[in-house]
Every structure is written in C-alpha cells, then in structure tokens.
Amino acid sequence: MNEYLEQYIELQKQFQETKGNPNSVRALYAFKEKLEQSEDKQAKEVLVSVYDLLDFKKDAYELLCRIGNRSDKKTLKRLGTLREYAEKWGNHYALLKPKTPEEKQREKERQAQMGLPAFRYHPDPLETRAFEESEEDVVCDCCGKTTRIYYRSPFYSVKEIAYLCPACIASGKAALKFDGEFQDEYSVDDGVDDPDKLDELIHRTPGYHGWQQEYWRAHCGDYCAFLGYVGARELRALGVLEEVIDDPAWDDEQKEMIQESVNGGHLQCYLFQCLHCGKHLVWMDLD
Ligand SMILES: [Zn+2]
Numbered sequence: 026m027n028e029y030l031e032q033y034i035e036l037q038k039q040f041q042e043t044k045g046n047p048n049s050v051r052a053l054y055a056f057k058e059k060l061e062q063s064e065d066k067q068a069k070e071v072l073v074s075v076y077d078l079l080d081f082k083k084d085a086y087e088l089l090c091r092i093g094n095r096s097d098k099k100t101l102k103r104l105g106t107l108r109e110y111a112e113k114w115g116n117h118y119a120l121l122k123p124k125t126p127e128e129k130q131r132e133k134e135r136q137a138q139m140g141l142p143a144f145r146y147h148p149d150p151l152e153t154r155a156f157e158e159s160e161e162d163v164v165c166d167c168c169g170k171t172t173r174i175y176y177r178s179p180f181y182s183v184k185e186i187a188y189l190c191p192a193c194i195a196s197g198k199a200a201l202k203f204d205g206e207f208q209d210e211y212s213v214d215d216g217v218d219d220p221d222k223l224d225e226l227i228h229r230t231p232g233y234h235g236w237q238q239e240y241w242r243a244h245c246g247d248y249c250a251f252l253g254y255v256g257a258r259e260l261r262a263l264g265v266l267e268e269v270i271d272d273p274a275w276d277d278e279q280k281e282m283i284q285e286s287v288n289g290g291h292l293q294c295y296l297f298q299c300l301h302c303g304k305h306l307v308w309m310d311l312d
C-alpha cells in the first residue's frame with residue numbers, strides 16, 4: 026500500500042469514528058490540498074476518494090475522467106456512479122471547511138475590498154450565495170450603476186427586478202423604491218422589541234432561499250445572523266449539532282429530524298447564530 030492510501034485510510038477512519046467532527050474535516054482538507062499540489066499519480070488516485078468523501082462530486086468525476094484507466098471494469102463502474110452524482114449535485118453540497126477566526130477575518134477583508142457592505146444579519150452573503158459574482162457588469166435596477174456582485178435571493182415586491190446591487194440593499198433604497206421586502210415581517214421569531222431591528226432585517230438585509238416560507242430566528246432580544254444551508258453532517262463538522270438541538274423550539278421528534286437532515290435533501294436546515302451570546306440555532310422545513 027502506498028503512503029497516500031495509508032494516510033487516506035487513517036483520515037477516513039477518523040472522519041467516520043468522530044462522525045465528521047471539525048478536526049477530522051480540517052485534516053481531510055489539509056490532505057486534499059497536499060494531494061492537489063502533488064504530481065504523483067498515486068496521489069491523484071487517492072485525491073479522487075478525498076473529493077468523493079467530502080462530496081466534491083464534480084471534481085471527483087472530472088479527475089477520475091482524466092487519470093482513470095478505462096479498460097479497468099472497476100474504474101468504469103466508479104466513473105458511472107460519480108457521473109450521476111456530478112450531474113445531479115456538482116460540487117454544490119461539498120462539506121465546507123470549518124473556518125478559523127483568522128480565515129473569517131480574511132474573508133471579511135476580501136468582501137470589504139470588493140465593496141460589499143457589512144450585513145449584520147447576513148454576514149457571509151457571498152458564501153450563502155445570496156449574492157453572486159458575475160463575469161461581466163450588470164446594471165442595478167435601483168441605482169442604474171453597474172455592478173459585478175448582484176442579488177440572487179428572494180425580494181418580495183410587485184415589480185419584477187432583475188438585478189440589485191449590494192449598496193442599494195444595505196442603504197434601504199431598493200426596498201423603498203420598489204416597496205419590497207427581503208423577508209416576510211410575520212415569519213420571524215418573537216422577542217425583538219426594537220422596530221429598527223425589524224426594519225433592518227426586512228428592508229436592508231439580503232434574504233435566503235427556503236423550501237417553503239423563509240423564517241428568521243431571534244435570540245437575546247435581537248435577530249440572529251443567517252450563516253447558511255446545512256444538514257446534520259454540516260452541523261457536526263461545525264461542532265454545533267448538540268447546541269442547535271438544545272432549543273425549546275423543537276420537540277423530541279423534531280430533534281430527531283434535525284439529526285437526520287441532509288443538506289439539499291427533503292428536510293433542509295438553515296443555520297443561524299445569535300449576535301449576542303453566540304448560540305447557534307436552526308430553522309427547518311420540508312420540500
Ligand atoms: Zn444599486
């Protein structure tokens with residue numbers, strides 16, 4: 026057995042035994058980066074398995090297409106399976122690497138350089154794909170200026186809007202001009218008394234895509250930050266599964282559903298974090 030395969034088996038064991046805790050996912054990511062830099066054929070063969078395990082299905086398929094021996098029956102079978110997943114999922118449901126505080130800070134700086142305003146209730150709108158980066162300039166329907174970053178999540182207004190720039194959302198101009206909302210004001214947790222906070226959430230914060238009506242969680246008297254789309258596996262990788270289950274909003278049956286949820290599956294969870302005490306909470310719905 027070659028050294029790459031040996032190391033892979035060890036890391037995979039760790040990943041499975043800890044049910045994918047943050048350290049095991051970080052270790053797999055470090056290994057993935059090492060293999061990506063190597064020119065060794067054996068390293069690339071193992072890299073297919075690493076991509077597959079982390080659900081980079083498109084990358085796994087494309088790499089195996091490049092290096093796989095098509096006269097080998099096992100390889101052909103694997104290519105067939107991977108192709109199906111790659112077409113259905115792409116890299117869309119890849120398990121994200123848990124970020125260190127330094128990485129989070131760097132991401133913030135990158136966003137500021139791109140001219141993305143800071144959204145308190147939606148801190149990583151590029152990562153959650155509330156905004157998309159386009160290759161070419163598009164024109165914002167609100168201010169008429171060109172932008173490369175445009176809004177891709179729900180905006181409830183009478184008029185059909187093609188493009189909104191981040192600045193027009195942050196300033197409240199878009200909501201005012203089109204009499205629209207990014208989040209339904211009645212689909213939010215109780216317990217926030219300050220009307221300015223509700224105004225910021227529904228008129229000046231990018232929304233997210235739910236299977237059904239989007240709902241916004243609150244904690245410690247304020248709305249929470251929306252962090253992204255998750256299932257049990259993502260919650261384990263972030264080390265917050267226990268924390269989100271410890272929530273009076275859920276009965277025992279619902280707690281079990283959260284523990285079995287799959288990102289992109291029939292039961293989708295949406296992750297939030299309290300801006301004051303740091304507690305993680307989820308919302309969930311069915312397709
Ligand atoms: Zn604009």
Ligand SMILES: [Zn+2]
Nearest residue numbers: 244245299302
């Ligand atoms: Zn709190």
